[in-house]
Amino acid sequence: MSGSAALGSLGRGLVLPVGLLLTWEVASHSGLVNRQFLPPLEHVGATAWRELASGELLEALAASLRRDLLGFVFGSGAGVLIGLLLGLSTIADRVVMTWFNGLKQIALLAWIPLISLWFGFDEMAKIVFIGLAAAIPVILNLVEGIHATSRKLVEVGDVFRFNRVQFILFVYLPAAMPSLLTGLHLALIYAWLATIGAEYFMAAGPGIGGLIIAGRERFEMDLVMLGILVVGSVGFLVDRGASWLEQRLIPWRAASAQV
């Protein structure tokens, strides 16, 4: 695509969002729509500034990110261990995998009532829930990656008389690495989603989810919008960062299909 064509498509892409924002602004100022439902943009901006200046927004964001990260670390750590066990042991796989596949069909948020009954509403419960959200994709992708290891590469290990440890270190783990990274990438996304979910339902302590729920309860539309903006932006940045890392960590990815 040439430079001017790229610019043209960028311009077209701006038409709808800008038009929408303008309509919003006009509707809000003209009194056509109740301001409570659609506060003018500058009110949202002012709220954002106020929350930023008071430090409340940053505090909430820091609390959410801390939870997110802790849950991700514990959850994906457990996920790697369980995934290794299920992927490498035929017996564990046969005994557990079908049940695990059934369990994962339960929509994630449906675990919240049970987890809150077991662990209460405080930090512990939230981190357990976020960890659960992070562990599932790691387990699934790691097991799949190990199972998908090319039979042809395994035979090369046979020829060189690899022992069990050598097979894991030099064949299965590297072969499963792209899949594992995909799993960790998904885990980051799910963990962030779970963080918001946990904060909605176990609303104790600061957090972005709590901020949104509080905004809704007090009918502060601008606060809710601000919260949604933050949730979306963090999700976007986490996703982009993970993709970037993934590409750098696997120099051989381009050729992982060929043997």
Added chain:
Amino acid sequence: MAGFRRISGRVIVAVLRQLTKLGWLLILPAITLPIWIVGTDRGWLPEQILPCPGDVLHTLRDMIASGELAQHAGYSLRRVALGFAIGAAAGLVVGSAMGLSRRVDDYVRPLFTAIAQVPALAWIPLAMLLLGIGEGLKIVVIAKAAFVPVVMNTSAGIANVPRAFVEVGETFRFTPLQMLRHVVLPGAIPPIFTGLRYGLTHAWIALVSVELLASSEGLGYLLVWGRQMFWLDTVLVAMIVIGVIGFLSDRVLAVVETRLQRWRIDGVR
């Protein structure tokens, strides 16, 4: 005769394989269920942590017999069906337009990406303020959840129909309509179906979220209610039903999808 013997041998092998699979499957419950039963019976596991399996079964049977479960599940299924139908239909229209026309894609893509970036869960409070907590809220949230993956897969599926096939159509001087009918749609149907499958999964997850947050009936509500009353057996029953419905719908669509995929692979050759 030999052929018959070979076939019956194959059947026996298949049956044996299924039986072995079942055997492996039963090992886990054979270990955990006794521990669970004995544990609750002796009071090692307090009722508030895990009710005994008998209680859960009992509650399940009661709720089925009284029609309570069917009523809640009915509410949930109706919401998902309606929300999914609306979201998927809109997604097919928007996704096709984006896939077929570079220009439409240019206009719509950035706004779509921005909306898709924020998960359904985060939209719920906003939607609650705008729409209240009635049926409208649930339908809109579920429709949005289904809309996003359908648009993504439909537009990509149509835009990515291999150039080689399009060229075949061009050599036969196909009209645009013929191109759509004989080249683009057959090539795009498998990815479109994948989008629909994801859409249904997301719709089901969104349903649970929205029912947990704002509802007075449905399976999600059952969870909240059981939680408030500290009725763990009710919570577990609701989780099981949510899991089973999610599993069944995914299974059915997966089977259809494999069919379509097989056909696609044949088509490429």
Added chain:
Amino acid sequence: MNVAAQLRTRAFPDQGQGRLEVRNVSKSFVVNGAPVEALRDVSLDVAAGEFVVLLGPSGCGKSTLLRLIAGLEPEFRGSISQDGDAIAGTSLDRGIVFQEPRLFPWATVSQNVALGLKNAPLSERAKREAVAAHIALVGLDGFAQAYPHQLSGGMAQRAAIARGLVNRPRLLLLDEPFGALDALTRARLQVELQRIWAHERITMVLVTHDVDEAVLLGDRVIVLAPRPGRVSRIFAISAPRPRSRTDDDLVRIRNDILRALGDGEEDGSGGTPIGGPA
């Protein structure tokens, strides 16, 4: 004595000579519940240092026989022994080069070659030297740090040959190693392989369906007939080395072999045509 050979004598002083005996070997597979006979009563002797080619159409079990010798298929009838010892599973005394290079995509060329030495009784230093020596042997100097996806098909197969040789096996098995390469690269690697064999003085068993390749490289060419796989004829080739493709003797033997393969087709086996003259 060259560096590689010195390394060998130092590391494995009392090693065998690479003699191979295949006695009455039969093998069948179960496909869809029905047994399929892949090899029937195959016997074969390979002398130490000999270059033997197994030639035949697809489905004649030549690759299966090679996999049995490598120890990759544990179940078969009959016996296979190397230097008098019955084989049991794979061994570092037998190297193998597969039709696909099978390089580990996540490892560089030198890491791939070094993988072969994970279980060799050598010091780290000796291993490093052996890896470098074998990369040089196959003419890949300068590509030691390259990843497999950065190599051409021919270079990848060279790396695979280096990996097959790095353990100093007395016997190297090659399963259609040049089958997937273009004609020019194939011709060049055939000459290279001839050089490596002369240099290393080890036993080689090569599986191919290319008659030109067989007569160029083999001391003996063993023609297998398909369904079930069995030895049909053996051709000895005494032409002096290094050989030239246009050598009159080679051309004559090639025609004899093609005729023998043609006879095999007439007895109703309907095998795939052999990759004959261009």
